[in-house]
Amino acid sequence: MTSAERRASGALALVFALRMLGLFIVLPVFALEAARLPGGDDAARVGFAMGLYGLTQAFLQIPFGLASDKFGRKPTIVAGLLVFAAGSAVAAWAPTLDWLAAGRALQGAGAISAAVTAFLADLTRDTVRTKAMAMVGASIALMFALSLMLSPWLAGLVGLSGIFALTCTLALLAIGVVLFVAPAEPAQHKPAEIGQVRGHALVEVLRHPGLLRMNFGVFALHAVQLAMWMAVPAMLVEAGLAKAQHWQVYLPAVVASLFVMGGVLFPMERKGKLKLVFLMAVGLLAMVQLGFWWASSDVQSFGLWGLGGLLFVFFIGFNTMEASQPSLTSRLAPPHARGAALGVFNTMQSLGFFAGGAAGGWLYHSHGAAGLFIACAGLIALWWLVVAPMQVPAAAAKRA
Missing domain, CATH: 1.20.1250.20 (MFS general substrate transporter like domains)
Incomplete structure (x- = not known):
């Protein structure tokens, strides 16, 4: 940089x-x-x-x-x-x-x-x-x-x-x-340049296959993120960790995952293997949901270290997606419609939060933790199928 x-x-x-x-x-x-x-x-x-x-x-x-x-x-x-x-x-x-x-x-x-x-x-x-x-x-x-x-x-x-x-x-x-x-802002986005943005930018964004894949992905990621927290805190309590001490699991898992993510994502991107990292991260997220499904049948036997390990792997996948999805969206979007593209992207993120909370609460109430995690794993598997055909644009040395 x-x-x-x-x-x-x-x-x-x-x-x-x-x-x-x-x-x-x-x-x-x-x-x-x-x-x-x-x-x-x-x-x-x-x-x-x-x-x-x-x-x-x-x-x-x-x-x-x-x-x-x-x-x-x-x-x-x-x-x-x-x-x-x-x-x-x-x-x-x-x-x-x-x-x-x-x-x-x-x-x-x-x-x-x-x-x-x-x-x-x-x-x-x-x-x-x-x-x-x-x-x-x-x-x-x-x-x-x-x-x-x-x-x-x-x-x-x-x-x-x-x-x-x-x-x-x-x-x-x-x-x-x-x-x-x-x-300071680049010249093309200063207020003096009002009128340069094409009127059909939003339509263009909504028809773009690559952007549609990113939008589905960010929806799935944040729906699962919020839904799984309907069950994870209760599982930690059942494993013997009081609610006030949950940060003792979350904080180390988050910090350690950032080091792993940085050590894998950036070198692989420089080698032109961003798509491989992307698909591997989605696969990790699906595996974590299946791990929580397995753990939900006998939390005490699975133990606090097992739950902490699953959260560590979850945050590796989650943080990789948090870094790569907005980056890819900005690179896929036409420069004149970048704000519109990221507006749609963040709208789908917010709708993912809303859907994850609503559907996660219903699933947890009606089908328990096992049903919740199976549904989350299914949504992530669908996400993997949606993004598998994607083409990752080559990184340009100059600013878009």
Whole structure:
């Protein structure tokens, strides 16, 4: 990477980290803390309030992506972070569950993932883009693990309203990073160039076979990620690890998997074997689901080390996909429609979260952990079949 690419990758990974920490840190305690508000005695309404974030985000990823193509990356990202901060402020103030749900919906309306990813793609060459995306993916994975450590402590210290106030502060800090740390935008995406984006960009993106494969993949990945967490925490408890100590498994698994992913993905990509790594990672994810299915029949015999090993392998596959899928999407997309393509991509990611939560909860309730993991393995197997025929574009030395 050049110094400019390192600066861009570090700055935008930090933007993602600040925003995703603000999102993740509330999840472990949301249901318990929201139950104390008027209206919080209805578990279905609490779940709806928590899930509204993903739903509004899914609807607005494409508009934000298109806006970034037309009006510029930085103005779009700043606008989205302001909306996210406003939603956090509403949630921090919320006197009832209905107001908390409104705050969550407004948080989700700041759907900047596509714009940030497109901005990173603008600022990096094809040859290093997967590494740049990996920095973003690593920041997200680490924020998830960090949130599991901090959330219970913060809930006891400042409560749910204090946690949402913290997310508002983190969003405002991210705005500072965008304005004063991130490099300037490439000329083709400055506001002065409004009008260059072709009107049929979205249609072009929706008809692109390679992009359709990426969109299905990101949907499957995040549907499985959320669905499996319906059962994994209970399995860890059954194996003898108290809920407050789950980070002791998650954090080492995440950190170790990042080293393995970096040691395999980047050298293989340089050798032109990205497709092989891609398919191997999808295969690993399917094997992990089958491993959890096997473990679910006798968790105590399988043991905590066995579950930790499965999570380690899961995060290897997951982090590989988190790095390679956005990179491939940005390379497959026509340059004039990169924001639109990543908008669709991130919409499918958000819909995957929503579907994983809804379907995962139903499967776990109706068919137990075994049925849940078999369904997840089946979805990943279908994903492998969908992406097996894909063609990986050669990395270009110049910026797209």
